[in-house]
Amino acid sequence: MPSWFHGLRRICRREWVGAFALLLLGGCASAPLQNGGGASLPPLPPGPAFESADSYELFATAELLERDGKIEQAIDALKQLTALADPRAIEGHLALARLYGRAGDGERALRRVDLALRIAPDETEAQVLRGDLLLAMNRGDEALAAYREALASGGSEPEVRLRVVDLLAANGKPRAALAHLDTLAAVKGDSWEVVQRKSDLLAQVDGAEAALGYLRGLGGEPDGDRSLLEAQNLEAAGRTDEAIAAYRKSLQLGPERLLAHERLGDLLHASGDAAAAVAELERASDLAPQRPRLRYRLALALADSGRRDEAHVLLKQLVEEHPRNARFRAMLAALASDMELYDEARMNFREVVLDEPWSVDAWTGLALLEGIDSAAGRAVLERAVVLNPDAPLLVFLLGVAVRGGGDLERAEALVERGIALGMETEDAWFELGVIREQRSDLEGAREAFQEVLKRNPDNASALNYIGYMYADRAVRLDESLAMIERACALEPENGYYADSLGWVYFRLGRMDAAEAELRRALRLADDDPVIFEHLGDVLAARGEMDRALEAYRRSLEMDPTNAALRARLLELER
Numbered sequence: 001m002p003s004w005f006h007g008l009r010r011i012c013r014r015e016w017v018g019a020f021a022l023l024l025l026g027g028c029a030s031a032p033l034q035n036g037g038g039a040s041l042p043p044l045p046p047g048p049a050f051e052s053a054d055s056y057e058l059f060a061t062a063e064l065l066e067r068d069g070k071i072e073q074a075i076d077a078l079k080q081l082t083a084l085a086d087p088r089a090i091e092g093h094l095a096l097a098r099l100y101g102r103a104g105d106g107e108r109a110l111r112r113v114d115l116a117l118r119i120a121p122d123e124t125e126a127q128v129l130r131g132d133l134l135l136a137m138n139r140g141d142e143a144l145a146a147y148r149e150a151l152a153s154g155g156s157e158p159e160v161r162l163r164v165v166d167l168l169a170a171n172g173k174p175r176a177a178l179a180h181l182d183t184l185a186a187v188k189g190d191s192w193e194v195v196q197r198k199s200d201l202l203a204q205v206d207g208a209e210a211a212l213g214y215l216r217g218l219g220g221e222p223d224g225d226r227s228l229l230e231a232q233n234l235e236a237a238g239r240t241d242e243a244i245a246a247y248r249k250s251l252q253l254g255p256e257r258l259l260a261h262e263r264l265g266d267l268l269h270a271s272g273d274a275a276a277a278v279a280e281l282e283r284a285s286d287l288a289p290q291r292p293r294l295r296y297r298l299a300l301a302l303a304d305s306g307r308r309d310e311a312h313v314l315l316k317q318l319v320e321e322h323p324r325n326a327r328f329r330a331m332l333a334a335l336a337s338d339m340e341l342y343d344e345a346r347m348n349f350r351e352v353v354l355d356e357p358w359s360v361d362a363w364t365g366l367a368l369l370e371g372i373d374s375a376a377g378r379a380v381l382e383r384a385v386v387l388n389p390d391a392p393l394l395v396f397l398l399g400v401a402v403r404g405g406g407d408l409e410r411a412e413a414l415v416e417r418g419i420a421l422g423m424e425t426e427d428a429w430f431e432l433g434v435i436r437e438q439r440s441d442l443e444g445a446r447e448a449f450q451e452v453l454k455r456n457p458d459n460a461s462a463l464n465y466i467g468y469m470y471a472d473r474a475v476r477l478d479e480s481l482a483m484i485e486r487a488c489a490l491e492p493e494n495g496y497y498a499d500s501l502g503w504v505y506f507r508l509g510r511m512d513a514a515e516a517e518l519r520r521a522l523r524l525a526d527d528d529p530v531i532f533e534h535l536g537d538v539l540a541a542r543g544e545m546d547r548a549l550e551a552y553r554r555s556l557e558m559d560p561t562n563a564a565l566r567a568r569l570l571e572l573e574r
């Protein structure tokens with residue numbers, strides 16, 4: 001046997017282990033005294049954690065090195081401890097695993113914990129640490145299994161059970177999470193950690209009302225935190241007024257809470273009290289100035305409360321700070337348009353579509369600025385639809401624009417496509433009805449207007465349109481009369497509906513009623529040329545030609561382009 005082997009055996013005797021390890025570390029055992037300002041080692045922990053004072057001294061040295069920020073040296077000390085000095089020192093293995101974890105080497109940390117568990121399979125601390133490492137590595141299912149093993153081994157630390165609760169909830173198992181919370185509550189009582197999680201889980205499983213029942217069944221006067229939870233569940237339950245009161249109570253009972261100011265501001269804004277919302281959102285913005293979306297919502301509330309100049313300034317600041325945020329820039333453009341700052345609005349909408357050509361809002365805003373009935377507006381929409389062929393609103397608006405340009409066949413196809421893509425609104429079906437009526441497709445128009453009425457039986461415009469469409473063609477007059485009378489009942493001061501009613505009376509031969517309604521229509525609609533023409537027709541049918549000619553002349557004065565009426569007037573005047 002070579003002589004160096006005898007030397008190695010001598011070195012490895014237990015009384016030499018600590019000294020040899022320190023020698024390999026380059027004398028780092030004295031480092032705490034040199035670098036720690038005379039710090040002394042902590043007392044030896046109770047129990048068989050270490051085989052000797054030397055191995056504990058090595059462990060304590062690593063702790064002091066870590067405390068001084070000398071992580072690599074601490075790792076070296078722990079490696080010497082766990083490999084050569086005291087391989088059964090579980091505390092050393094776990095400390096080393098934590099340092100590897102801090103250094104971002106999760107896999108090495110896990111292998112070190114697994115090594116500790118092979119030495120001590122029931123070591124709860126190791127199982128918990130394994131779960132923590134797996135959780136940090138986004139391996140939630142494995143982390144949950146590790147935490148459950150820790151609990152099964154007798155570990156009852158509330159923090160571990162809380163981690164299990166959170167993981168179960170995140171994995172879509174809220175009822176299992178609730179069961180763990182009940183176990184925890186038996187130990188910790190109604191602590192804030194338990195109350196908060198149970199409220200959230202009950203809301204998820206059984207609804208906001210169940211969470212409210214639990215919170216209010218806890219007894220005692222709720223503090224600010226509990227009032228905040230109640231407010232959130234009241235809001236989720238749709239009990240807006242109570243939620244507003246609860247948010248305000250939460251703010252009265254404790255330190256200012258960002259969430260309470262924020263949610264209170266949003267609720268007030270949604271409830272129509274924009275001025276009160278501004279105060280809450282301003283305070284929330286003061287508490288979290290780094291959140292641009294909060295300042296954006298403040299700008300919306302400012303605009304809705306009539307403080308458009310302040311909203312404009314705030315939105316311009318947001319756009320300067322976040323020039324690529326399409327939402328901020330589009331809202332600035334919309335507000336500028338509302339303030340009649342059309343050049344600024346147009347420039348910002350264009351910036352949005354240049355950067356995000358898929359922005360439906362920006363294309364829509366730009367088209368409206370140009371005017372949908374104009375050639376420029378149609379050109380904008382043509383480009384928008386090329387880039388967004390499946391955007392229901394853009395396809396629909398292009399159909400409206402094309403109808404204005406006179407291409408009824410293409411307009412109908414576009415509006416039908418917009419509806420098929422999801423533009424299932426009263427306005428879309430109404431537009432389709434108008435196009436079909438202009439194409440003399442009465443049955444198709446009727447079907448489209450019936451779709452409007454299916455969505456809103458009290459849509460007076462649709463009722464009047466169908467009724468007038470029939471009356472103008474002298475068909476289905478009873479149905480026409482019923483629809484127009486219903487429209488007039490819904491909007492009794494609408495002069496155009498009164499005109500329709502007068503016209504259907506004319507078609508039915510009820511001339512006195514027709515004249516009365518048409519004269520009422522003239523008072524309500526400020527001398528519309530069509531109403532004068534209708535009145536002339538009624539008077540002519542009654543043989544009152546002088547009065548009829550007077551009504552026709554008034555109509556032509558207001559609309560000289562009515563060639564058919566001009567020809568008829570010339571014929572009557574001969």
